[in-house]
Amino acid sequence: MAKNTKKIALLTGGGDCPGLNAVIRAVTRTAILQYGYEVIGYKFGYRGLYNNESIPLTLDTVSGILHKGGTILYSSNKDNLFDYLVEENGKMVKKDVSDVAVENLKKEGVDTLVVIGGDGTLTSARDFARKGINVIGVPKTIDNDLAATDVTFGFNSAVSVATEALDRLHTTAESHHRIMLLEVMGRNAGWIALESGIAGSADVILIPEIPYDLNKIVEKIGEREKEGKLFSIIVVAEGAKSKNGDVVISKIVEDSPDPIRLGGIANKLALDLERLVKDHEIRSTVLGHTQRGGNTSTYDRILSTRYGVAAVELIAQEKFGNMVCLKGDTISYESLENVIGHTKDVDPNSELVKVARSIGISFGD
């Protein structure tokens, strides 16, 4: 019997990111309302594709989710069907089970798979494209570090949460003469720290791309004191690194016989600064996953919706194997073959870093 309408499937992979639901909603609504496609969603990312766990996505299913963080399709981290942990003869072994996924897509009658995820998730998407599956990618990273797109959704939401925290810390820092450390996400790229630092009026921004020198931070605090500012706000990306290994005191912890989590760089830095800066109490806040959840910002809702609509347009035009992206203010697309593995770090010579320096922010370098 002839099949008249297309059937598309969605999945979300990797860590949480505000805007996932907005993409799911935009894809579903556009597919149904504009093209009459059928839409399903695999649960738990690629794992659901392997286990054939899917739910129908209808106008009702995606109702009321635009503003919500999280993903109604759930997600899984690090599940790679090309190198997947399965039980075989009572043992757990890693195998390429991508054929199972391909088979499942066929059985289900899925014409196109829309994959929303970060670099890892999209790598698999590319690999499925190589296997002949019609794939469309939608980039997702809270860190804004994908080279192929100017902005990723979730980033503005994360920066806003961090900025609001900096606003809060300011009043206390000022009236109680404190050094306040705020640790934000960014293991490899310092975008969240950079933008929230500028927006939240930080005095020092520490990012992985510009290794810091403890003494320079102490200097900056001293300079501010001379100007009558008896407090300082430091925003530090998770992945910030010292220039010359001057993190001494907290090394004791790392040398402990047991692998120990210290709650991040902010706490280490607080320990180190405490020895060098007198007359100031130092306090740290670790925002953690509050940056990844909650209500999606206005900016991200619009960007996610644009991505979602664009993904369906690519399907309608049969431009498979591509990822939607934003160039300047224009929605565009790029081959998945070209985007994988290309990250976008903060360039220490970029306009934004210069802007920060111009208004007097120190990078501890």
Added chain:
Amino acid sequence: MAKNTKKIALLTGGGDCPGLNAVIRAVTRTAILQYGYEVIGYKFGYRGLYNNESIPLTLDTVSGILHKGGTILYSSNKDNLFDYLVEENGKMVKKDVSDVAVENLKKEGVDTLVVIGGDGTLTSARDFARKGINVIGVPKTIDNDLAATDVTFGFNSAVSVATEALDRLHTTAESHHRIMLLEVMGRNAGWIALESGIAGSADVILIPEIPYDLNKIVEKIGEREKEGKLFSIIVVAEGAKSKNGDVVISKIVEDSPDPIRLGGIANKLALDLERLVKDHEIRSTVLGHTQRGGNTSTYDRILSTRYGVAAVELIAQEKFGNMVCLKGDTISYESLENVIGHTKDVDPNSELVKVARSIGISFGD
């Protein structure tokens, strides 16, 4: 005696817009910290320039204002020194008093005037440039309707306020089966309505650029009912217009002998819809100036700061007569001669309007 450093003056003109203080701060800090310039600010826009009312702008003056709406320099609306109301022989007459301003700048030793304002304010800036004054313009409009720049600061803040209001209205609309009307700013351009409508999950968006037909709105409400959605959310720009003059009932008010303010289009529309839609209570909210004040959004703080730094860079490079702007994600500049009078309306065929239509939003057309 030789004057060693430059002196720059700032003024803000026109309606309020979140981000003005952030620009003032960025200009002041960059000018002082990077170039050792002296900075002053004229109060009340051009009026202060005419009356020679200025205050010094120092690191202290601009401390703690980054996130705050409003302008520490105050503003005035519609003050045009080239056509200014002055008393002469006991009568109020309109005169060109721009020479007084030029004289004041000279006496004060101001090298460059940085003007932050909308089309009207910048027109005067251009006219002062023509008179030989070193002028740098910074675009300001909450409506995002300047052709020369992709985005203006204040716009994201306004859209966020409107979106939050839509979020609030949603819960009640849904559980109480209401038609909710939200009136947002936008007399000539519908950008705020368009973006907040997409972000806030509106069912109908009414903007000046796309005249509406009352019956189409009623139709949309009816369609939703058939899908089991017993509520609808309508966001309407102040300047939204009916296609065929079908605003009947509220005409009575307009025909009254006395000019009467009805609190805007939302109330008129509510009156009209009430006659046509049965079984639904209709409620309207008029956000008014809550869209122009309060804390500046993260996005706008960064954009304003970039504009402010860029304005000082133009001064340092002696590129006078220009306005800073954003092209894609790049800060740039454009001659004031070219930017005046060029507005940017919502193009009914633009990607963003299509995105809205794709996910099922009606424009009442």
Added chain:
Amino acid sequence: MAKNTKKIALLTGGGDCPGLNAVIRAVTRTAILQYGYEVIGYKFGYRGLYNNESIPLTLDTVSGILHKGGTILYSSNKDNLFDYLVEENGKMVKKDVSDVAVENLKKEGVDTLVVIGGDGTLTSARDFARKGINVIGVPKTIDNDLAATDVTFGFNSAVSVATEALDRLHTTAESHHRIMLLEVMGRNAGWIALESGIAGSADVILIPEIPYDLNKIVEKIGEREKEGKLFSIIVVAEGAKSKNGDVVISKIVEDSPDPIRLGGIANKLALDLERLVKDHEIRSTVLGHTQRGGNTSTYDRILSTRYGVAAVELIAQEKFGNMVCLKGDTISYESLENVIGHTKDVDPNSELVKVARSIGISFGD
């Protein structure tokens, strides 16, 4: 056959109010987890009871609703089963159909009916109690005007929304020298205006309980000017009344041949003030239903949860015919017979009004 467990039914009536879902959740969870009761909810208030439209309420149904405005049970306004509009012989007539409701409760096996509503909804609850139904009432009014309880949920949320709007209006009022009018809810009681006025730093608060004199408002604006404050913020309750009928200009509108909605008192007042206050632009904001929806405040979530748990405790103790309430900081209860019709207006001699006057707020009297 012996029935082993109790079955309780919930319904929500009247206008929207943040906290309804929190009560529904707390009743359901406590009933199931602590007592093993079965719980159902009638949809659309009493109408659902009449039409026997109910849904089961389980741990799953009430999951994720604590913070959400609205009510998952929907509501209806003004449906009184003791005087209900029904079709009879082709005509709509008003009849007492309460016996149908009683019959439905019996058929469904409902032991106790929990009614969440305002004075009107609770009047019916009392009437059902008089008919022998086991009823527990939970007070709901955004206006905080129930005599039997010190605080009602929803009120703190509404005050917070109004206060945030006042915060936003402040920055613009100050930098642009505006008179800003904010209209908030409160047709008969001025609590929202009073508390948001104190919290939002208003200069004038107009409430139904203290009729105002236009000239006194103008006087206050003048006094502020003398102190160098060239702006004023006025918060006005919907039901605020003029002392001596000095609302002149806007009468034209009211005298129009067609009943016309002006979008409330704020717009009328703006018209009137505009004639009397020179040199100031006057702007008004009408918050409308944004005060009733959106996320429930922390305070209201806790109060609603306490009410919900207390309602189930009353059931367990078979203390029927009562309404839960808050006295000081203690949860208590009161007979429905005693609470109906007793409202709590703002006492012009109360501590809170005196506090407002002490810090210089005018009531326009």
Added chain:
Amino acid sequence: MAKNTKKIALLTGGGDCPGLNAVIRAVTRTAILQYGYEVIGYKFGYRGLYNNESIPLTLDTVSGILHKGGTILYSSNKDNLFDYLVEENGKMVKKDVSDVAVENLKKEGVDTLVVIGGDGTLTSARDFARKGINVIGVPKTIDNDLAATDVTFGFNSAVSVATEALDRLHTTAESHHRIMLLEVMGRNAGWIALESGIAGSADVILIPEIPYDLNKIVEKIGEREKEGKLFSIIVVAEGAKSKNGDVVISKIVEDSPDPIRLGGIANKLALDLERLVKDHEIRSTVLGHTQRGGNTSTYDRILSTRYGVAAVELIAQEKFGNMVCLKGDTISYESLENVIGHTKDVDPNSELVKVARSIGISFGD
């Protein structure tokens, strides 16, 4: 020469707390507007009183501070003039320097000293009262643990910040099946954890007053899994304690040769839980001082204002040696002699704890 008006002095002591500025504003405005008193503020708490560092407090000084966290008077921690560190003959020694303070008050002509602070700060206030100084106390603690007053300002703000963080963590926890730990303030009293846990829909609340058993937490997580909830939210007060010393793994850190700060109990608990709970990633957030700063909540602005007005009323009535407080919904006062040292812990048998248990929250006991 006869002195006609009173002069009152304010100081703020101890840690930051939203509402301090609101008290300062209310005291100043009421004192000036209602009684014509002169008002000054000592900077840096008691240290400023010792060093005679004061500023005049006028209507202008306190303008625009109502909503702001922090204190315009600054504060100092642990400065006790009855046991104060001073240099004497080149050495630092502890001395009673309270007479210097008394002398300063006399020289300055201060009639009454208003002290805003927590238990430590108020202890000194009482001691100054014993020395014959006219003192009025205003209670300040974010922890809400003062026995003499039902509610302290700052508490609602802190609970709201924590609740918002829990809201944010929820979406990610749910869609990514995480165990989320949120560490909130509360070294000795668990009020913030208790209220934010109820309001933020936590599954487990750990407070100092109810020691926890790790296994019970693991049990609760397991129970939720059986109900299909693959995530859990745990809110933990800084001072939460294990029942039987089952914190094993993180002991390594504590046994380190160097005193080490781990960023709090949340990180320790995460380490411990990680060993016991499989198949879940565990993430922790440490809110730190974001709970103490930023905008003051609506509730706290009103309470602070009431306290401030009441403090001046006590001065007018010459009821010295007292602290203002809230009993139920009534502002009252209590002798400083009676309030010092009386804290209010969470009673494990209180209604609020029972409410939490009723809706299924575990205390890990």
